[in-house]
Amino acid sequence: MAYTKKEKFAREEVWLSDIAKALSHPARIKILKILTDMDSCMVGSLVDQMPLAQATVSQHLKELKRVGLISGEIDGPKVCYCVNIRTLAKAKFALDKLFIKIGCC
Amino acid sequence: MAYTKKEKFAREEVWLSDIAKALSHPARIKILKILTDMDSCMVGSLVDQMPLAQATVSQHLKELKRVGLISGEIDGPKVCYCVNIRTLAKAKFALDKLFIKIGCC
DNA sequence: AATGTATATCGTAAATATACGATAAATATA
């Protein structure tokens, strides 16, 4: 038991739920905000602004990367992350569609 | 370890991440859609349209209820659920704010 | 009162998420 049944649902529902999952931890929401606020977006300064250990921040970055909400560019020994506007726009569109469908606004 | 650190984040980030968590499974997105499509919204007919056991659907309903996205009204031995537009609007507002902040649309 | 119907809750197994220290890998600098 407890094998997932996500394949039993519509493709778009699965995709949107996956985006929602990526946003389902305050650390990841904060990371997106910080990446926007800073001009530079190296992991080091990101970690400085987060109440979490470096390994944990790295893990959260991985989750955001997984769904394509951010992408990282290697810059010497450092990595510079930024928000992926394309995915963001797709997510916004899908969310708007859902909210309209279920009677909001 | 693995104790949560969610309290270390801003209140609104925690709230929004919690809404996102509620939307982070396709079953729950589908439930919201079904509740909107049907005029009636009894758990029984909901379960009929879901590829999950009754106990599992009930669990998903509980999660949606937890964050206030739906509320249930007891009607005899049955329970009628409907989407809570208030919470939905609040969520939409918070999401829009986030998306605008992080550079979308 | 007994039985049926509808839903929630309990118990539980497996999977996934969260957090961290330690370490690896990759580059830069002395």
Place this chain on the structure above:
DNA sequence: TATATTTATCGTATATTTACGATATACATT
């Protein structure tokens, strides 16, 4: 080449999620 810096990954502990069958609860009907 040795050392420092930066980030990802590994290993691991604990918590949470997902799924279900079984059972409890609450109301209706016979």
